[in-house]
Amino acid sequence: MRGIPIPDKDTNVEHIYREKTDKRILKRNPWRDYRLHGTVLILVIIAELIGTISIPISKDIEITIMPLIYTIILGLVFYLVKPISWIQRKQARIAEGAMMLFIGVLIAKLAVSSGQSIGLIFKMGPALILQEIGHLATILVLPIALLLGFKKEAIGMTNSIGREPNVAVVVDKYGFNSPESRGVFAIFIIGTVIGTIFISFLVTLSLSFLPLHPYAFAMASGVGSASMNAAAIGPTLAAFPGMETQIEAFAGFSNLLSFCVGIYIVIFVALPLTEKIYNILEPKIGRESIMPKKEGDE
Secondary structure, three states: OOOOOOOOOOOOOOOOOHHHHHHHHHHOOHHHOHHHHHHHHHHHHHHHHHOOEEEEOOOOOEEEEOHHHHHHHHHHHHHHOOOOOOOOHHHHHHHHHHHHHHHHHHHHHHHHHHHHHHHHHHHOOHHHHHHHHHHHHHHHHHHHHHHOOOOOHHHHHHOOOOOHHHHHHHHHHHOOOOHHHHHHHHHHHHHHHHHHHHHHHHHHHHHHHOOOOHHHHHHHOOOOOHHHHHHHHHHHHHHOOOOHHHHHHHHHHHHHHHHHOHHHHHHHHHHHHHHHHHHHHHHHHOOOOOOOOOOOOO
């Protein structure tokens, strides 16, 4: 994590974007766009009223759709539909700034959760701890991202599975508007939209072909995402009737552990390793960037 320098009382230190930000705020306070806030509130209410929906595909496969998916889809529709004239690019930028505030709250929440669970982490046996090495497996697809034309976005996309702890770490280290943050948010959204579908099919196939203990499947479902965790438990419970309590306990604790330990894996191992591999491979196999360049990108 980068340290935040604390200036002396007599030292006039300004943020690099202070002047630009002040001009925008003086011109028109972005937080007073009440139509935007009202629209977001309506989308949240609609999503909560719909609630979580489970769609059975077959006897052993069930797709879980979480309210967050509805808000993403509805927000995209409101942005693209022409008659809704009060949601435009300007409102998207305001929402981007608001997101930064929520990320700050998330970082604080994760710090508190990790600190509270640190004693429990040291008391656990090696099995649950060692499973967190799986966070590093996503780095294997970094060369594919480079061949597809991604640049530093690939660092955010491939250093971990891209759930809440990883989003917080990447945004805190590189900044909200950085290529790395755009990459991790892309993976976060994709994981939210199709991750539950993918992991449900993956668990079903694994149950059919891998002769592992039920607890192993339960532990593997804890990837740090509540929706993906729920989608993975469904096929496991169906495959091992009578072990519901044990499977749910292992899956729930594994998911909690992915939050607590996973954040340290990302900070001390995954991100540094991904950066190092990126610096080695990008000059050799990197292609012309397919991402539009934004202000502040290197």
